Each structure stands twice: as C-alpha cells, then as structure tokens.
Amino acid sequence: MGWKAAQKLIRNWKILRGDNVKKHIKQGQGHEGGIFTVEAPLHVSNVQVVDPVTGKPCKVGIRYLEDGGKVRIARGIGASGSIIPRPEILKIRTTPRPTAPGPKDTPMDYVLEKTYDYKSGEGMPNL
Known part of the structure; x- marks a missing residue:
C-alpha cells in the first residue's frame, strides 16, 4: 500500500483508488467464489496519512507551537510524533476573504x- 489519491468525494465519504476493501464472495452459478478486492467508500475520519519519518499510516493530531501557530502532528501506534507538513494545495484559499463590507453587514x-445608559436605565426595553 502506498499513498492513494481520492477518486471521488461524496459528502463525508471518500472512494480511494486501489484495494481498500476485501469482499468474500460465495461460489454460485456462473461465477466462482473467493476473496476479491473492490473499491468501496471509506468515511473521511478513517482515512489516514503517512508519517513522514516512519512511513507508516497514522492519525493526525493538532498541536500549538510556542509562537501560537497551529501544526499537524503524527499520532497513534507506530507514529513518531513529528510534524506533518500541509500540502501546497491546502495552503491556497479556494474562495478569497471579503475585503469590502457586504450588503448585509452592519x-x-x-x-x-x-x-x-446603565445609570439612568435609558434604552432598556420594558418587558
């Protein structure tokens, strides 16, 4: 197994290229049985990234540096605890931040x- 790119992303489900699910199929008329690899959707929370130091799959944790910056770290069994760099595509914003006030802004x-006025009670609604 290695790095696999997402083929489709449907809501919170990812379909990965490659052999992510093994399906046991019973022998029947017209087809033989066995264990086959198929492409099936995985939930986004179950997709793991590769640890840059050990090369094993690991979960992602969030930690803060002394300067206040937020970084992703490798965590889990076989993880080194090193910083996982963000891909360049995630550093680019897809929608620019609005700079001018919009029509619904106050x-x-x-x-x-x-x-x-808290001293006179002026401006308080009568309930």
Whole structure:
C-alpha cells in the first residue's frame, strides 16, 4: 500500500483508488467464489496519512507551537510524533476573504453607537 489519491468525494465519504476493501464472495452459478478486492467508500475520519519519518499510516493530531501557530502532528501506534507538513494545495484559499463590507453587514457607526445608559436605565426595553 502506498499513498492513494481520492477518486471521488461524496459528502463525508471518500472512494480511494486501489484495494481498500476485501469482499468474500460465495461460489454460485456462473461465477466462482473467493476473496476479491473492490473499491468501496471509506468515511473521511478513517482515512489516514503517512508519517513522514516512519512511513507508516497514522492519525493526525493538532498541536500549538510556542509562537501560537497551529501544526499537524503524527499520532497513534507506530507514529513518531513529528510534524506533518500541509500540502501546497491546502495552503491556497479556494474562495478569497471579503475585503469590502457586504450588503448585509452592519456599518461601524451603528455598531459603536451607545444605545443604553446603565445609570439612568435609558434604552432598556420594558418587558
């Protein structure tokens, strides 16, 4: 087994190229039985990445550095605990962050306006 690219991504299920499921099929009329490898969907949480040091599959953990940066680390049985670098494709944002206020954004003048005076109780709704 090695690195396998995702062939399809349907909601939270991934279909990987390769032999990820072994299916036991009974012998019947017109076909012989045996153990066959088929492509079947795997849930995203069950897909593991390869540890860069040991080369074994491992789970991903999140840790924070002293400077506040967030990194992915290898965790689990046979994992080295080393930092897993993010792929270049994940570093690029697919949708740019909005820089101008949108039509549903509240203007800053209204946000900073003082509408309640705690000393006089002015601006408090009567319930």
